[in-house]
Amino acid sequence: xxxxxxxxxxxxxxxxxxxxxxxxxxxxxxxxxxxxxxxxxxxxxxxxxxxxxxxxxxxxxxxxxxxxxxxxxxxxxxxxxxxxxxxxxxxxxxxxxxxxxxxxxxxxxxxxxxxxxxxxxxxxxxxxxxxxxxxxxxxxxxxxxxxxxxxxxxxxxxxxxxxxxxxxxxxxxxxxxxxxxxxxxxxxxxxxxxxxxxxxxxxxxxxxxxx
Numbered sequence: 001x002x003x004x005x006x007x008x009x010x011x012x013x014x015x016x017x018x019x020x021x022x023x024x025x026x027x028x029x030x031x032x033x034x035x036x037x038x039x040x041x042x043x044x045x046x047x048x049x050x051x052x053x054x055x056x057x058x059x060x061x062x063x064x065x066x067x068x069x070x071x072x073x074x075x076x077x078x079x080x081x082x083x084x085x086x087x088x089x090x091x092x093x094x095x096x097x098x099x100x101x102x103x104x105x106x107x108x109x110x111x112x113x114x115x116x117x118x119x120x121x122x123x124x125x126x127x128x129x130x131x132x133x134x135x136x137x138x139x140x141x142x143x144x145x146x147x148x149x150x151x152x153x154x155x156x157x158x159x160x161x162x163x164x165x166x167x168x169x170x171x172x173x174x175x176x177x178x179x180x181x182x183x184x185x186x187x188x189x190x191x192x193x194x195x196x197x198x199x200x201x202x203x204x205x206x207x208x209x210x211x
Contacts, residue, residue, distance in 0.1 A: 023140025031173030
């Protein structure tokens with residue numbers, strides 16, 4: 001049976017003298033539509049919710065229940081980078097920008113940011129350590145992944161009310177077959193990432209036809 005995330009990485013950092021540690025994760029690199037969302041979480045070691053795990057390993061119902069618990073017992077900051085920022089910077093830089101904003105949104109900066117992935121964002125406002133597959137290893141990062149995922153899914157459900165043809169309440173903007181077909185049938189919305197190839201190709205074809 002696979003082991004879930006634990007507090008080992010946080011305890012090792014505290015032993016090095018980094019007392020206030022934030023787990024940081026982002027969600028939404030792959031979708032064709034919507035912002036990329038990041039979350040920074042500072043857990044209270046005495047009040048860690050049971051059942052934290054990589055958000056992708058949890059059901060939507062379990063994620064939502066855990067997100068409520070996390071918000072009740074931990075310090076949480078959520079931030080995003082817009083579609084326009086994704087298109088102008090590229091998705092990696094935009095996701096890092098969202099992470100930096102999430103860290104800056106905490107009541108005070110952490111001594112250390114434990115960042116999911118293999119790269120540290122530039123302009124990090126505090127010390128940082130990258131942790132590959134961190135959302136499956138670190139409780140702080142898994143908490144951040146859960147809050148970021150639930151927050152972004154809610155946003156995409158709200159946007160789906162305005163643009164019902166694309167199924168965002170089901171696919172969260174990811175390139176499902178139905179979403180790609182809706183792009184062909186109904187065109188590109190203001191919430192679509194124009195730098196992403198499937199969207200770019202449709203815009204290019206539309207421009208070629210109109211020229």
